[in-house]
Amino acid sequence: MANIEELQSIELAVWDKLQHEDWLSNLSNKFSELRWLLPKLTAHEGKFHGSILELGAGEGWASSVVKRMHPEALVIASDISPAAIGGIGKWEKIFEAKVDAQISCRSYSVPLPDSSVDLIFSFQAAHHFILQKETLHEVKRLLRPGGICMYLHEPSCREYIHPAAKWRVNHKRPECPEDLLVIERMKRIAQDLGFNIQIAYSTTTLNRGVVEGVYYKALSAFPFLCDWLPCTADFIFTKQ
Numbered sequence: 756m757a758n759i760e761e762l763q764s765i766e767l768a769v770w771d772k773l774q775h776e777d778w779l780s781n782l783s784n785k786f787s788e789l790r791w792l793l794p795k796l797t798a799h800e801g802k803f804h805g806s807i808l809e810l811g812a813g814e815g816w817a818s819s820v821v822k823r824m825h826p827e828a829l830v831i832a833s834d835i836s837p838a839a840i841g842g843i844g845k846w847e848k849i850f851e852a853k854v855d856a857q858i859s860c861r862s863y864s865v866p867l868p869d870s871s872v873d874l875i876f877s878f879q880a881a882h883h884f885i886l887q888k889e890t891l892h893e894v895k896r897l898l899r900p901g902g903i904c905m906y907l908h909e910p911s912c913r914e915y916i917h918p919a920a921k922w923r924v925n926h927k928r929p930e931c932p933e934d935l936l937v938i939e940r941m942k943r944i945a946q947d948l949g950f951n952i953q954i955a956y957s958t959t960t961l962n963r964g965v966v967e968g969v970y971y972k973a974l975s976a977f978p979f980l981c982d983w984l985p986c987t988a989d990f991i992f993t994k995q
């Protein structure tokens with residue numbers, strides 16, 4: 756089992772490599788993922804105001820979308836990879852919106868003052884953070900009382916099936932270390948830190964291959980299965 760520094764250096768190397776990859780296929784991927792992101796941003800529209808921070812933003816395309824939708828908000832995009840976040844300019848051009856700041860930092864060590872943020876969000880990134888407890892501790896420090904943190908579109912599973920589910924996601928995408936958010940662990944951390952936590956499963960079949968499409972169709976037909984089988988989910992933490 757690699758340690759955190761090793762895992763993070765693999766993640767950083769992936770971004771260095773991606774910089775030289777086909778921009779058009781990246782664009783096409785992110786436009787498909789926008790079909791996942793947009794309904795979530797719309798559903799939670801009322802939460803996007805004041806000071807907003809994205810963690811694990813990659814190249815910051817989702818922050819650019821948020822800034823376009825909420826020009827009056829202060830939007831800060833952050834990612835562990837300087838190479839990734841340095842690429843935000845092209846997304847700002849596409850979405851015709853300029854974020855207020857971009858930071859390269861780890862999710863559990865963000866150079867912003869205590870109680871300075873109203874909303875923290877990440878999009879399909881929190882399952883990469885490794886140090887979940889430390890990250891939510893940092894989230895608690897950064898949020899104003901009543902502030903909200905949303906981990907959107909995250910692979911999740913129950914503890915009993917985690918080893919098998921983790922093996923599968925790493926088998927599917929071996930180039931970058933992958934994990935899932937374990938429901939019981941996230942609830943325990945949230946409870947220990949005094950967050951109110953809500954988990955909403957997402958069974959969309961958009962952008963899924965044939966096998967995954969059938970799997971998510973079955974989950975949407977029998978929603979109680981989402982509680983037992985690996986499923987994409989949104990995690991909403993509210994600081995009391």
Ligand SMILES: C[S@@+](CC[C@H](N)C(=O)[O-])C[C@H]1O[C@@H](n2cnc3c(N)ncnc32)[C@H](O)[C@@H]1O
Binds near residue numbers: 812
């Ligand atoms: C699957 S990518 C998603 C990126 C972006 N949200 C998107 O949708 O394109 C996960 C991102 O998390 C970042 N990351 C991994 N560990 C991190 C950490 N501890 N703190 C901040 N960012 C991290 C990676 O560099 C990567 O950009």
